[in-house]
Amino acid sequence: MELKVNGQLQRLPEHASDPAMPLLWALRDGLDLTGTKFGCGVAACGACTVQVDGEARRSCVTPLSSVVGRTITTIEGLGPDHVLQQAWVAHQVPQCGYCQSGMLMAAAALLRKNRQPSDAEIDAAITNLCRCGTYPRVRAAIHAAAAQLAGAKA
Template identity: 45%
Template sequence: MFELYVNGKQYKVDADEKTPLLWVIREHIGLTGTKFGCGKGICGTCSVLLEGNPIRSCITPVSSAHKKRITTIEGIPSSHPIKRAWIELEVPQCGYCQPGQIVEAYALLKRNPRASTEEIVSVMSSHLCRCGTYGRILKAVQRAQKLMGVKS
C-alpha cells in the first residue's frame, strides 16, 4: 500500500511497487489530465511534479512517490498566470502534449521567475509537440512572466 499526496489530497493506493506513477494517477486516482505518450521518458507529456520537481511519470515507479507530494495539471489553479497566458495566447493545437508543457513551465517559473529566453527554450525543448506549438509556448511563458510582474 502506498500513500500519495496528490494536489493536496491524501490517497492510499494498492498497486505493485513497479507500477508507473502515471497509471496510478490516471487509473487509481482518476486524474486523467496527465497523458501517456512515448512511455519511455522521452516526450514529456506525462510530466508531473514530485516534491516540486518535474518528473516523467511514465518511468517513475509508484514506490518512489510514497509519502511524497505530487502536483498534476489539475493541481495548478486556472487563475495562475501560466494557465491564463496559455489561454490568452491560444497555445494548444491538438492539446495532447500541453498538460506536460504547462506543468514544466509552471515549475520553471517557480524555480526562476525571471528565466531568460534561452533558459525557457532550453527547458521547454525537452518536451515534444508534434503540432509544433513551440513558438507560442515561448511567448506564453514570457506572457506569464509579465502577468506575474517579474518582467516588463
C-alpha cells in the same frame, strides 16, 4: 499505499499499488486523474509530466516507490486560474492540446525556480515534444506569465 496528490492524501486501490508501477498509471487508473497523458512510455515526449516536490518529472518512468512521502502535483492541481493557464489561452498555445498538460507542468516548475527565464532557459527546461509545433507560442506564454508574476503587464 498512500500518495499526497494535489494537496490531499490519496489511498491507491490495490490494483494500482505495485511499488514498481509507473506513477502515470497510478494517477490515471488508480486515482482517475486523466489530465496527465500517456505519450511514449520512455520519458522522451513529456506528455506525462507532473511535479514531484515542485520538480518536473516524467511520470511514465517514475516508479511509485520513489514518490511515497513526496508531494505530487498534476495538471488538475495546477488549476484553471493559474497564471500559466491564462497565458496559454491568451497566446493560443494549444492546437490539438494533447501535450499541453505536460508542458504546463514543466513551465510551472520552471517559473517556480526562475521567475524571469530567457528563451534559452525556457528551451532547456521545456523539453516536451509538441507535434503541432507551438514552441514560439509556448515561449511567449511563459514570458507573459513571468511578467504577470513580476507584477508587470504582459
